[in-house]
Amino acid sequence: MSHLVALSAALGPDATLISDSDITASYSRDHAPFAVSAPPFAVLLAKNAQEISKALIFANENKIPVVTRGAGSGLSGGANSDAQSLVISLEKMNRILSLDAANQIARVQAGVINIDLDTAAKEHGLAYLPDPASREWSTLGGNAATNAGGMCCVKYGVTTAHVRALQVVLATGEIIELGSATKKSVTTYDLVHLFVGSEGTLGIITELTLNLEIRPAPPATLIATFPSVTKAAAAAAVLLKYRPSMLEIVDQTTLKAVQAWHPLGFEVAGSVLLMQLDENHSLCEAALETCKKFDLIDGVYSDDPADAADLIRVRKLAYPALERMGATLLDDVALPITKIAEFVEKVEALSRETNLVIGIFGHAGDGNMHPTIVHDHGDTAAADRAKQAFARIVEIAQSLGGTASGEHGIGSIKQGFVANEISPKVAALQREVKKTFDPNGILNPGKKI
Amino acid sequence: MSHLVALSAALGPDATLISDSDITASYSRDHAPFAVSAPPFAVLLAKNAQEISKALIFANENKIPVVTRGAGSGLSGGANSDAQSLVISLEKMNRILSLDAANQIARVQAGVINIDLDTAAKEHGLAYLPDPASREWSTLGGNAATNAGGMCCVKYGVTTAHVRALQVVLATGEIIELGSATKKSVTTYDLVHLFVGSEGTLGIITELTLNLEIRPAPPATLIATFPSVTKAAAAAAVLLKYRPSMLEIVDQTTLKAVQAWHPLGFEVAGSVLLMQLDENHSLCEAALETCKKFDLIDGVYSDDPADAADLIRVRKLAYPALERMGATLLDDVALPITKIAEFVEKVEALSRETNLVIGIFGHAGDGNMHPTIVHDHGDTAAADRAKQAFARIVEIAQSLGGTASGEHGIGSIKQGFVANEISPKVAALQREVKKTFDPNGILNPGKKI
Ligand SMILES: Cc1cc2nc3c(=O)[nH]c(=O)nc-3n(C[C@H](O)[C@H](O)[C@H](O)COP(=O)(O)OP(=O)(O)OC[C@H]3O[C@@H](n4cnc5c(N)ncnc54)[C@H](O)[C@@H]3O)c2cc1C
Ligand SMILES: Cc1cc2nc3c(=O)[nH]c(=O)nc-3n(C[C@H](O)[C@H](O)[C@H](O)COP(=O)(O)OP(=O)(O)OC[C@H]3O[C@@H](n4cnc5c(N)ncnc54)[C@H](O)[C@@H]3O)c2cc1C
Numbered sequence: 001m002s003h004l005v006a007l008s009a010a011l012g013p014d015a016t017l018i019s020d021s022d023i024t025a026s027y028s029r030d031h032a033p034f035a036v037s038a039p040p041f042a043v044l045l046a047k048n049a050q051e052i053s054k055a056l057i058f059a060n061e062n063k064i065p066v067v068t069r070g071a072g073s074g075l076s077g078g079a080n081s082d083a084q085s086l087v088i089s090l091e092k093m094n095r096i097l098s099l100d101a102a103n104q105i106a107r108v109q110a111g112v113i114n115i116d117l118d119t120a121a122k123e124h125g126l127a128y129l130p131d132p133a134s135r136e137w138s139t140l141g142g143n144a145a146t147n148a149g150g151m152c153c154v155k156y157g158v159t160t161a162h163v164r165a166l167q168v169v170l171a172t173g174e175i176i177e178l179g180s181a182t183k184k185s186v187t188t189y190d191l192v193h194l195f196v197g198s199e200g201t202l203g204i205i206t207e208l209t210l211n212l213e214i215r216p217a218p219p220a221t222l223i224a225t226f227p228s229v230t231k232a233a234a235a236a237a238v239l240l241k242y243r244p245s246m247l248e249i250v251d252q253t254t255l256k257a258v259q260a261w262h263p264l265g266f267e268v269a270g271s272v273l274l275m276q277l278d279e280n281h282s283l284c285e286a287a288l289e290t291c292k293k294f295d296l297i298d299g300v301y302s303d304d305p306a307d308a309a310d311l312i313r314v315r316k317l318a319y320p321a322l323e324r325m326g327a328t329l330l331d332d333v334a335l336p337i338t339k340i341a342e343f344v345e346k347v348e349a350l351s352r353e354t355n356l357v358i359g360i361f362g363h364a365g366d367g368n369m370h371p372t373i374v375h376d377h378g379d380t381a382a383a384d385r386a387k388q389a390f391a392r393i394v395e396i397a398q399s400l401g402g403t404a405s406g407e408h409g410i411g412s413i414k415q416g417f418v419a420n421e422i423s424p425k426v427a428a429l430q431r432e433v434k435k436t437f438d439p440n441g442i443l444n445p446g447k448k449i
Numbered sequence: 450m451s452h453l454v455a456l457s458a459a460l461g462p463d464a465t466l467i468s469d470s471d472i473t474a475s476y477s478r479d480h481a482p483f484a485v486s487a488p489p490f491a492v493l494l495a496k497n498a499q500e501i502s503k504a505l506i507f508a509n510e511n512k513i514p515v516v517t518r519g520a521g522s523g524l525s526g527g528a529n530s531d532a533q534s535l536v537i538s539l540e541k542m543n544r545i546l547s548l549d550a551a552n553q554i555a556r557v558q559a560g561v562i563n564i565d566l567d568t569a570a571k572e573h574g575l576a577y578l579p580d581p582a583s584r585e586w587s588t589l590g591g592n593a594a595t596n597a598g599g600m601c602c603v604k605y606g607v608t609t610a611h612v613r614a615l616q617v618v619l620a621t622g623e624i625i626e627l628g629s630a631t632k633k634s635v636t637t638y639d640l641v642h643l644f645v646g647s648e649g650t651l652g653i654i655t656e657l658t659l660n661l662e663i664r665p666a667p668p669a670t671l672i673a674t675f676p677s678v679t680k681a682a683a684a685a686a687v688l689l690k691y692r693p694s695m696l697e698i699v700d701q702t703t704l705k706a707v708q709a710w711h712p713l714g715f716e717v718a719g720s721v722l723l724m725q726l727d728e729n730h731s732l733c734e735a736a737l738e739t740c741k742k743f744d745l746i747d748g749v750y751s752d753d754p755a756d757a758a759d760l761i762r763v764r765k766l767a768y769p770a771l772e773r774m775g776a777t778l779l780d781d782v783a784l785p786i787t788k789i790a791e792f793v794e795k796v797e798a799l800s801r802e803t804n805l806v807i808g809i810f811g812h813a814g815d816g817n818m819h820p821t822i823v824h825d826h827g828d829t830a831a832a833d834r835a836k837q838a839f840a841r842i843v844e845i846a847q848s849l850g851g852t853a854s855g856e857h858g859i860g861s862i863k864q865g866f867v868a869n870e871i872s873p874k875v876a877a878l879q880r881e882v883k884k885t886f887d888p889n890g891i892l893n894p895g896k897k898i
Contacts, residue, residue, distance in 0.1 A: 102686050103785045103816075125690065147635045158633060160642075161610060174874045182783040183815045184607060185852040186596045186646045187859060187870055189879050189898070193609075193642045197635045214690050237551050241574065241663050279728045334631040336552045366632045367552075403634040410636060421636055425623045430638050432885045436878065449638070 003064060004042050007086070010058045016045040016092070027069060027087045028080065033329055034387060035077025035412045040067065040085040045092050049167060049175045049206040052088060056204070056442075057173035059086055065445050066171075068200040070111065070142025073134040075330055076411025078146065078199045078447055088204060090141050096120055097207065104212045105164065105181060110141025110205045117210065126212040129156040132407075133319075141205045147197035149407035151315075154365035155245040155278070156213065158407065160196040167207035168195060171438040181209050194433070199409050200444040202437040219245055219276035220284050221308040224291045224299035225269035229360070232271035233340035235294035236364040239275055240337070242283045246276035247365030248315045251344060253351075254359035254372075257321040258314050265310070269297050273364065274315050276308070318361040322372045325357065329373040329386045333397035334406030337367040346396045347371050354385050358393075368406035369397075395420070410448045418449070452513060453491050456535070459507045465494040465541070476518060476536045477529065482778055483836060484526025484861045489516065489534040494541050498616060498624045498655040501537060505653070505891075506622035508535055514894050515620075517649040519560065519591025522583040524779055525860025527595065527648045527896055537653060539590050545569055546656065553661045554613065554630060559590025559654045566659065575661040578605040581856075582768070590654045596646035598856035600764075603814035604694040604727075605662065607856065609645040616656035617644060620887040630658050643882070648858050649893040651886040668694055668725035669733050670757040673740045673748035674718035678809070681720035682789035684743035685813040688724055689786070691732045695725035696814030697764045700793060702800075703808035703821075706770040707763050714759070718746050722813065723764050725757070767810040771821045774806065778822040778835045782846035783855030786816040795845045796820050803834050807842075817855035818846075844869070859897045867898070 008017050018024060019042045029037035046052045059066045065085040072079050081087050090111035097107040101124035106117055114135035118128040131150030132138055138148070144166070149158040156162075165179030179185070179192035195202055226232040229251050236247055250258075250272045259268050273291070277283055284301040291299055302308065322328055335343050344360055351358040362369035371393050375382035394404050394417045404410065404417040419427065430449045434441070457466050467473060468491045478486035495501045508515045514534040521528050530536050539560035546556040550573035555566055563584035567577040580599030581587055587597070593615070598607040605611075614628030628634070628641035644651055675681040678700050685696055699707075699721045708717050722740070726732055733750040740748055751757065771777055784792050793809055800807040811818035820842050824831035843853050843866045853859065853866040868876065879898045883890070 100785075100787075102787045104689065147639075149633055153633075157606075157610065160639070161606065170874075176872060176875050176878070178875065180783070180852045180870070181850060182785060182852050182855070184598055184602075184783045184812075184817050184855040186856060187853045187863075187867055188875070189651075189882055190596075190609070190642050190646055191875070191878065191882070193639050197639055202638075214692055240553070243663055334629070334633045336549075336631060338549075338551045363633075368633050401630060403629045403631050404636045406631070406633040407635060414636075418636055421629070423625060425619075426625050426627065426637070426640070429625075429640065429885065433638055433640070433882070436881045436885060 003062060007042065007055065007058050011051060011054055015051055018043040018045065027089060030072045030074035030077060030079040032075050032077040032411060032413055033327065035080050037080035038083045040081035040087040041083065043087045043089060045089050047092055049169055052169045052204055052206060053173045053175055055086065055088060056169055056171055059442050060171050060173065060440055063440055063442060066442050067444055068204045070139030071137050073138040074142065074146060074411060075332065075408040077413050078409050078411035080412055090139060093206065101126060105209055106212055107207060107209050108140055109207055110139060112140050114138055114140055114143055121212045122215060125215050127215040128210060129213050130159045130162055140208055140210065144196050144205055144208055145198060145200050146409045147407065149363065149366065149368060151246045151248060151363065154247050154363060155243060160193050162211040163192060163196055163208060164211060165209035166192050166195055166205055168203040168205055170203050171440065171443050179209065199411060199448040201434060201448045202443065216245060216278035218305045219278040219308060220281035220301055220303035221311045222275045222284050222287055222299065222301035223311045224273045224288065225266060225297040226271045226273065227295050227297060228270040229344040230341040231294045232273050233344065233364065235291050236273055237337050238290055239287055240365055242277055242287050244275045244365060245278040246274065248274045249362060249364035250314055250318055251360040253357060254318045254322060254361050255314065257325055257359055258317045261321050261324055262317060264314060266298060272314060274312055315361065318359065319372065322359045322374050326374045327377045327383065329390050331371045331390055331393045332406050332408040333369055333394055333402050333404065335367045335369065335397055335400055335402035337364070339400040339402065340364060340367060340369065343369060343396060343400055347393055350389055350392055354389050356382065356385055356389055358389065366406070412447050452511060456491065456504065456507050460500060460503055464500055467492040467494065476538060479521045479523035479526060479528040481524050481526040481860060481862055482776065484529050486529035487532045489530035489536040490532060492536045492538055494538050496541055498618055501618045501653055501655060502622040502624055504535065504537060505618055505620055508891050509620050509622065509889055512889055512891060515891050516893055517653050519588030520586050522587040523591065523595060523860060524781065524857040526862050527858050527860035529861055539588060542655065550575060554658055555661055556656060556658050557589055558656055559588060561589050563587055563589055563592055570661045571664060574664050576664040577659060578662050579608045579611055589657055589659065593645050593654055593657055594647060594649050595858045596856065598812065598815065598817060600695045600697060600812065603696050603812060604692060609642050611660040612641060612645055612657060613660060614658035615641050615644055615654055617652040617654055619652050620889065620892050628658065648860060648897040650883060650897045651892065665694060665727035667754045668727040668757060669730035669750055669752035670760045671724045671733050671736055671748065671750035672760045673722045673737065674715060674746040675720045675722065676744050676746060677719040678793040679790040680743045681722050682793065682813065684740050685722055686786050687739055688736055689814055691726055691736050693724045693814060694727040695723065697723045698811060698813035699764055699767055700809040702806060703767045703771060703810050704763065706774055706808055707766045710770050710773055711766060713763060715747060721763060723761055764810065767808065768821065771808045771823050775823045776826045776832065778839050780820045780839055780842045781855050781857040782818055782843055782851050782853065784816045784818065784846055784849055784851035786813070788849040788851065789813060789816060789818065792818060792845060792849055796842055799838055799841055803838050805831065805834055805838055807838065815855070861896050
């Protein structure tokens with residue numbers, strides 16, 4: 001009996017198990033350009049944890065690799081399958097199970113789209129704060145599995161800071177509850193946050209209890225241009241003292257790409273900083289004074305929400321503007337904030353050396369940078385150079401005390417860099433932890449560790 | 450050869466290994482009143498990780514229980530030893546290794562006292578925020594091992610939110626580095642936060658990389674009296690909308706205890722709320738208006754720092770005032786904030802039923818309550834009733850969706866309650882995680898899990 005037939009029998013007639021290769025192909029990969037993938041033998045559009053449990057018991061017995069999928073918006077090949085895999089998609093498990101405004105928590109199924117929770121919270125004066133740029137289509141389960149960041153995380157922390165409790169289906173099929181719905185608890189080991197960022201390798205997250213916060217006031221937005229990234233980055237380190245709810249940087253290459261598409265409304269400079277303050281709007285003037293110490297070219301601020309959208313458009317368009325120019329490879333590294341300038345200079349040198357366009361932007365306040373390599377579609381030599389540059393960028397970051405991934409994860413494209421940051425003993429501990437939760441290694445094999 | 454002689458030989462002449470029973474006795478227990486303990490056979494006042502590594506290799510080979518000790522300020526018997534144990538004290542490892550103001554991080558040895566780091570940070574306009582009431586003598590290693598909370602954690606999060614990286618000595622003697630000094634990283638599994646709250650059972654923390662934050666402005670402080678805890682707790686849930694940097698509750702029993710010692714400066718009421726706002730002082734008036742909806746008896750606020758100290762004195766004196774009345778048993782549970790009132794009513798009923806004084810105060814904004822049972826010193830019947838009441842309080846919290854410990858840990862006094870909150874499978878996973886890090890079970894056996 002083929003796996004497909006046997007799995008279908010194990011799941012029963014109510015399960016939505018897809019094997020049509022036209023459809024399975026669309027579940028075979030995420031948004032990482034050069035990660036390998038092949039259509040899985042089947043896709044389960046799971047309806048509930050019980051169904052996932054049945055599928056995992058079957059997969060575990062038959063040693064079938066299982067790839068969990070949220071929205072497939074990942075940028076590290078984490079949700080990529082091969083031909084032997086079963087993909088389990090959480091997209092149908094998209095119900096907000098409860099929203100307890102007084103206790104500021106929500107219980108959601110893992111397939112709920114990030115923005116849908118925030119929209120529901122808004123009605124109560126609350127917010128779900130972690131705001132990846134993909135929040136309009138990425139899932140809360142995927143956000144937790146990657147520990148997604150976003151623009152306001154400089155002030156409010158990345159996903160992990162907002163997760164209280166999880167329901168998880170283990171590789172062996174047990175459905176377990178981890179954590180506590182209370183704001184504080186030290187009753188058990190912290191297994192909840194072990195699952196956050198585990199990229200589908202330790203278990204399948206089926207439900208999450210998430211923090212909702214008092215909805216911040218509409219922010220004041222400040223935009224400032226500088227002659228160089230060096231100056232802008234130095235200013236950013238000092239601007240942290242205003243406790244910004246956003247602090248982003250964009251380099252000249254990226255500014256030009258945006259300008260070529262949509263007029264910026266200001267002169268292209270060496271670099272731009274964008275800052276938002278959701279409390280103490282009145283500090284904008286002081287912040288602008290601070291910028292002057294770093295050769296500020298020009299700066300404006302406004303607390304009109306319409307202006308804000310206008311001012312931050314350059315950051316929102318950064319990646320799509322680069323994508324318009326050709327094939328892109330988006331990197332993701334994190335550094336000490338004081339090393340951003342040196343990092344950018346080295347990446348600029350790499351750009352000249354390899355004759356590749358590399359636009360750089362990122363979450364300056366978190367030291368989390370996204371150099372994006374652009375080359376002509378179909379130019380395979382350039383594509384090879386781009387892959388090499390992608391690796392060099394990670395190594396540059398590591399040489400400056402940085403880390404291989406700030407928020408996109410290791411997935412299937414960055415395992416080669418992990419050993420530069422951890423000892424063999426820590427690597428062995430990771431493998432042992434993996435084995436504790438997934439003894440047969442069926443969950444997302446070849447990813448993360 | 451006795452263990453002592455062999456260990457001393459293994460450590461070499463530079464090690465400070467104490468076996469004088471007068472001294473070892475003072476290292477045998479923390480501040481939990483009824484937890485069992487006995488002087489250990491030796492105490493190592495460790496100087497560095499290498500020395501700890503040697504001691505652990507010896508202990509692991511000879512299956513000697515090892516109890517790690519910070520300041521011994523714990524309230525759950527977590528640092529208690531028995532006669533077979535080696536106690537390793539970190540008190541001499543008290544150096545701040547580096548303070549990087551621009552990147553807002555510090556690297557410290559685990560024996561650094563919490564307040565010493567904050568004092569050093571203050572010079573740079575920064576703060577180490579987690580503020581357990583024991584911060585003037587408890588260690589940062591102990592704070593991490595218990596995931597300590599404090600008054601300002603309602604806004605800034607408990608210890609775990611402030612830990613980026615750790616150096617740990619494993620039971621088998623390896624010295625490992627976990628985490629990244631960068632603000633964001635998803636390069637590995639999150640083993641750092643697995644160690645936070647692990648109460649000395651997974652490894653010995655020797656160094657920590659901690660977040661420093663922009664030092665908050667001096668707060669405005671508001672004090673409000675209510676006819677009952679029910680009303681005060683209901684008000685607290687609503688006051689969260691002002692994003693307080695402190696939100697504490699004190700019940701009538703505790704108010705009377707304080708009043709009997711130091712005049713309160715206001716009428717003893719059913720309950721008191723204390724709130725601080727470190728941003729937007731101007732919201733105090735609105736907060737007071739909010740309180741009126743909950744039968745406010747009286748309320749004042751001030752943003753004069755001298756007044757602040759005066760206003761919050763009642764909370765600072767809560768525990769010592771109860772201690773003056775007799776022997777105390779301080780409990781620590783966390784609840785959904787909307788359940789505080791019901792919890793307090795049930796604990797008050799328990800107080801009447803058992804004829805025990807139970808003062809209740811706590812971190813209302815976090816739902817973290819500290820009912821404190823008072824009985825006459827030397828009254829063994831009352832002491833027994835107190836122990837039973839201590840257990841009943843935990844069960845009441847759990848029955849309301851709460852958890853056995855909010856911040857003091859499980860230690861050696863609360864293991865009996867953990868099974869009410871987790872399934873046998875999760876308990877088994879905890880044991881397996883423990884085994885991965887401590888195969889022979891030498892680290893703090895009989896604690897936490
Ligand atoms: C245009 C664009 C902008 C982006 N902006 C950001 C950004 O600002 N910040 C940021 O951090 N990321 C960003 N990303 C990356 C991506 O959106 C995030 O990683 C997101 O969290 C992935 O969610 P997803 O539901 O799409 O997960 P997927 O891509 O489907 O999966 C991601 C990983 O999580 C695992 N996984 C998914 N669901 C579960 C589950 N329920 N249980 C266990 N494992 C699971 C998968 O196996 C995979 O390893 C962006 C991506 C794009 C394309
Ligand atoms: C008056 C008073 C007020 C208090 N107020 C608070 C409060 O507001 N909030 C709060 O959370 N707690 C409070 N506590 C409890 C206590 O101070 C905290 O738990 C504190 O974090 C313990 O730190 P310590 O250095 O004294 O650790 P210890 O008591 O020595 O040890 C605590 C636990 O951590 C382990 N441990 C210690 N150091 C290490 C290390 N380096 N590596 C691995 N494991 C280690 C020990 O084995 C033990 O299990 C209070 C205690 C008292 C007496």
